[in-house]
Amino acid sequence: MSHRAAPNALTPTPDEYEHLQAVQTSLAQQVRERDGFMPFDDWMAHALYAPGQGYYAVGTSKLGAQVGTGDFTTAPEMTPLFGQALAGQVAQILAGSQSDEILEFGAGTGALAAALIPALRLLGIEPRYRILEVSADLRLRQQNKLEALQADILWLDALPEAFEGCVLANEVLDAMPVTLFRWDEDGQLNEVGVTLAQPDEIRFAPDLPPSPFQFTERAADGHLIDSISRRMPPLPAYRSEVNFQAESWVRQMGSWLRKGAALLIDYGFPQHEYYHPQRMEGTLMCHFRHHAHAHPLVLAGLQDITAHVDFTAMAQAAQDGGLEVLGYTSQARFLMNAGLTELLTQIDPSDTAAYSRMIGPVQRLLSEAEMGELFKVMAIGRGISAPLMGFLRGDRRARLEHV
Numbered sequence: 064m065s066h067r068a069a070p071n072a073l074t075p076t077p078d079e080y081e082h083l084q085a086v087q088t089s090l091a092q093q094v095r096e097r098d099g100f101m102p103f104d105d106w107m108a109h110a111l112y113a114p115g116q117g118y119y120a121v122g123t124s125k126l127g128a129q130v131g132t133g134d135f136t137t138a139p140e141m142t143p144l145f146g147q148a149l150a151g152q153v154a155q156i157l158a159g160s161q162s163d164e165i166l167e168f169g170a171g172t173g174a175l176a177a178a179l180i181p182a183l184r185l186l187g188i189e190p191r192y193r194i195l196e197v198s199a200d201l202r203l204r205q206q207n208k209l210e211a212l213q214a215d216i217l218w219l220d221a222l223p224e225a226f227e228g229c230v231l232a233n234e235v236l237d238a239m240p241v242t243l244f245r246w247d248e249d250g251q252l253n254e255v256g257v258t259l260a261q262p263d264e265i266r267f268a269p270d271l272p273p274s275p276f277q278f279t280e281r282a283a284d285g286h287l288i289d290s291i292s293r294r295m296p297p298l299p300a301y302r303s304e305v306n307f308q309a310e311s312w313v314r315q316m317g318s319w320l321r322k323g324a325a326l327l328i329d330y331g332f333p334q335h336e337y338y339h340p341q342r343m344e345g346t347l348m349c350h351f352r353h354h355a356h357a358h359p360l361v362l363a364g365l366q367d368i369t370a371h372v373d374f375t376a377m378a379q380a381a382q383d384g385g386l387e388v389l390g391y392t393s394q395a396r397f398l399m400n401a402g403l404t405e406l407l408t409q410i411d412p413s414d415t416a417a418y419s420r421m422i423g424p425v426q427r428l429l430s431e432a433e434m435g436e437l438f439k440v441m442a443i444g445r446g447i448s449a450p451l452m453g454f455l456r457g458d459r460r461a462r463l464e465h466v
Contacts, residue, residue: 075272083272083363085116085364086116087276090257101256102254103242103256104240104242106257107240112197118365118367119201120199141427144428145398146175146177146182147182149179149326150186151186152397154188159323159447160323165229165230166194166195166228167192167193167233168194169235170196172204173194173204176194177212180214191228193218194216195220205218206218227320227322227323228323230316230320233328234329236329237329238367239306241308242287242304243303243304244283244302245300246298246302250297252282252292254287255302256281258277259275260277261277272362277360301340314381316384317384321445322445325443326453331346331439332371333374334375334463335375337371348370349369351365375464385445386444387443387445388442390453391440391454391459391463392439394437396457397454400454442454
């Protein structure tokens, strides 16, 4: 960057700016080495996960409920009632798999485990809790938060070769690098990648710092053409994304999840809604200091980059991996089926201040205008015969066309 952005609430601090320059220098070198075209999934992978540089690989404060305390917040961070409501469904999966083992991917600050483990103990279950976390910073925060539980918790460095029990993935799929594509005005499919900007900086939005990168396109290869053509018809000037890495991750689960189920909790849609004609710019979203925007090429290494989940593709990947789709519904319906409303009856309404603090986050979890409808829950697994309680009412598997 040739100059610094004017100070505002989204201006990086001096330390952040130094880190930003280092990440941009590294990415720019990779763009040059690839003759000016870096596939977006590679660019996103570096911006999020590169050792010592990626957003999830360095010690930035990512999670927080208040503006200024992080970049975004997740359901477990909002209220322990989320984890407590999950306990009944997790207990049912553990019973069905005859296991006491839980594997959580991307455990954030440890808030889900901190609520879930005590709730399972009330149900007579002392779980063996395993966490696979790519962020060293978050792993340390998890260890500090969960130490007082005196529970059997182990942090893993790699996927297990075999696992029986319950797998938890809350807002994991959305952070996996995606491939960008665009139908041009003639109905030809192009892959969207990243190149160096001409001139040397572009300002994507007035409140965001400029970027030395811009999008570029090249003709899609046969694999991308075949994959996208099976998901949607050509729509001129339509840009979106496909998450091959998430599909591979779900498909691979079939090789190591021997018995049990995984709960995939994320924001997204079935395929016919994901590639809706009105969603012309795709679903990419970024978060920096609780500011959400759609410009992934700024603040490399400092901001979160996500894409919504195509749950039809996840269901198909699970089946391709030999797993069964056990349920799919909205987060609101799942939590109500799992007993969240019953948990609310245990709060004393006469203590109005405490009740208000507890009920506010729950309303966000359940509201159709907030997380209740946008977020979905999908269960995939094998060897579980009983219908899962979280999907007894409002199961939407029929909406996952092509599955």
